[in-house]
Amino acid sequence: VKRFRYALDPLALAAGAAYAANRWLVPAAAKGPFLRGHFADLLLIPAALPLMLWVYRHLGLRDHDRRPGGGEVLLHLGAWSLAAEGIGPRLFARATADGWDVAAYAAGAAGALLWWHLSHVPAQPAPTSAGVTLQVLIGCRPSPGCRQR
Amino acid sequence: VIDGGGQPEHPRRPKLPEPADEDLGHDGFDRRVDFYRRTMPTPFALFPRMNLLPASTPAYTPFLLRLLLALGAGLAICALL
Numbered sequence: 001v002k003r004f005r006y007a008l009d010p011l012a013l014a015a016g017a018a019y020a021a022n023r024w025l026v027p028a029a030a031k032g033p034f035l036r037g038h039f040a041d042l043l044l045i046p047a048a049l050p051l052m053l054w055v056y057r058h059l060g061l062r063d064h065d066r067r068p069g070g071g072e073v074l075l076h077l078g079a080w081s082l083a084a085e086g087i088g089p090r091l092f093a094r095a096t097a098d099g100w101d102v103a104a105y106a107a108g109a110a111g112a113l114l115w116w117h118l119s120h121v122p123a124q125p126a127p128t129s130a131g132v133t134l135q136v137l138i139g140c141r142p143s144p145g146c147r148q149r
Numbered sequence: 150v151i152d153g154g155g156q157p158e159h160p161r162r163p164k165l166p167e168p169a170d171e172d173l174g175h176d177g178f179d180r181r182v183d184f185y186r187r188t189m190p191t192p193f194a195l196f197p198r199m200n201l202l203p204a205s206t207p208a209y210t211p212f213l214l215r216l217l218l219a220l221g222a223g224l225a226i227c228a229l230l
Contacts, residue, residue, distance in 0.1 A: 044226070048226065056215060056218070059214075075212075075215065079219035079223055080219065082223070083224045084226070087220075088224060092227060092228050
């Protein structure tokens with residue numbers, strides 16, 4: 001199993017680059033409501049979760065290098081929603097609570113989870129019908145251990 | 150795996166070289182840090198993978214620590230970005 005590369009994971013790198021580009025490269029006048037509002041929220045889990053998992057790994061709070069699991073994603077989705085929409089607006093004047101932010105975090109988390117798990121499924125080569133026919137004809141079941149004589 | 154003092158050995162913890170006697174002394178702490186700084190191959194060696202939790206901590210402690218760290222990071226992100 002290929003180990004997770006934390007901040008060097010392609011999705012984390014792409015999310016970080018997209019956040020930086022949206023924040024510093026795209027002029028404010030050129031941004032529509034989505035880019036001004038929820039685009040960065042979508043990138044929260046893909047960009048920040050790998051860094052957190054890297055910290056846990058080095059603190060001994062994570063004992064493997066597998067890709068982020070559903071429990072890890074859910075824990076951070078809940079904690080960061082609570083921090084950003086529940087606690088943050090009471091502590092910081094410029095922070096505002098918005099339920100759509102949580103929806104954007106959740107959408108980003110779902111997309112990231114799908115990417116991390118579906119993009120690394122090893123492809124199983126499908127046997128061709130001709131190959132199966134040949135294996136049946138020579139009396140060999142179509143299995144990985146089957147060799148043609 | 151239990152190593153002597155009852156501390157579970159972290160499976161991925163790198164084996165650190167032991168400082169020689171001349172690296173220790175009355176001001177041993179600073180000299181030991183200097184020893185590790187000189188002998189470690191990368192900057193990450195000053196931040197090796199740690200196992201902060203003694204064997205006697207309850208099973209839910211890592212989860213609580215992760216939750217607290219996640220909340221702290223969330224507040225930091227909220228304040229900074």
